[in-house]
């Protein structure tokens with residue numbers, strides 16, 4: 001990372017869905033750790049370089065599944081109660097809220113941030129789905145996207161000149177999209193921001 005002199009696009013894409021309860025090496029619930037906190041920390045570590053490289057763009061890959069969960073500030077690691085689908089929803093909601101909070105902090109830096117739903121895409125993400133969900137998956141499969149199609153909204157947000165003046169928004173099918181009311185809660189976005197910084201031991205203005 002210290003060897004790179006320029007970084008104009010960061011796509012925070014890695015993710016897991018609905019895995020059995022486990023924790024990362026740092027003690028975070030696995031879906032929150034991989035889908036939200038890992039990206040939050042990576043972005044923090046790369047941001048000075050991106051500001052020096054501006055114009056630059058960050059794309060966070062969320063999901064329409066952000067509406068499956070809520071932010072459990074008092075049990076963020078699901079230690080008292082774990083529901084794999086809700087925990088996935090919490091992590092994807094965290095992607096949208098942290099994008100909104102980051103956009104405010106990046107105003108005037110030349111670094112823009114976007115959050116996207118890629119569509120329902122034929123990938124390995126479904127590996128932890130239970131049998132009823134896998135049956136449903138088989139039914140909807142003809143209507144799902146190929147990986148090339150699934151990449152298009154991330155690419156759109158990475159390169160589309162019309163988005164030069166936009167930051168903090170949610171996109172799907174290469175267009176602005178509406179997200180849940182919980183995903184537009186800027187008070188919760190700030191609370192989650194503070195908690196994420198505490199969990200990672202970082203100070204971010």
Ligand SMILES: NC(=O)c1ccc[n+]([C@@H]2O[C@H](COP(=O)([O-])OP(=O)(O)OC[C@H]3O[C@@H](n4cnc5c(N)ncnc54)[C@H](OP(=O)(O)O)[C@@H]3O)[C@@H](O)[C@H]2O)c1
Pocket residue numbers: 012013014015016017034035061062063064117118119120121122123124125126
């Ligand atoms: N597929 C869909 O229908 C869909 C819908 C909405 C949102 N999404 C989102 O799209 C993103 C990509 O998922 P996908 O569908 O492409 O799933 P995928 O085929 O399972 O790929 C997931 C990717 O995440 C990486 N990854 C997982 N755990 C990791 C970890 N602990 N550290 C580093 N990398 C890790 C994997 O790397 P390795 O291959 O090295 O393990 C892989 O490249 C995710 O954020 C997902 O939530 C997908």
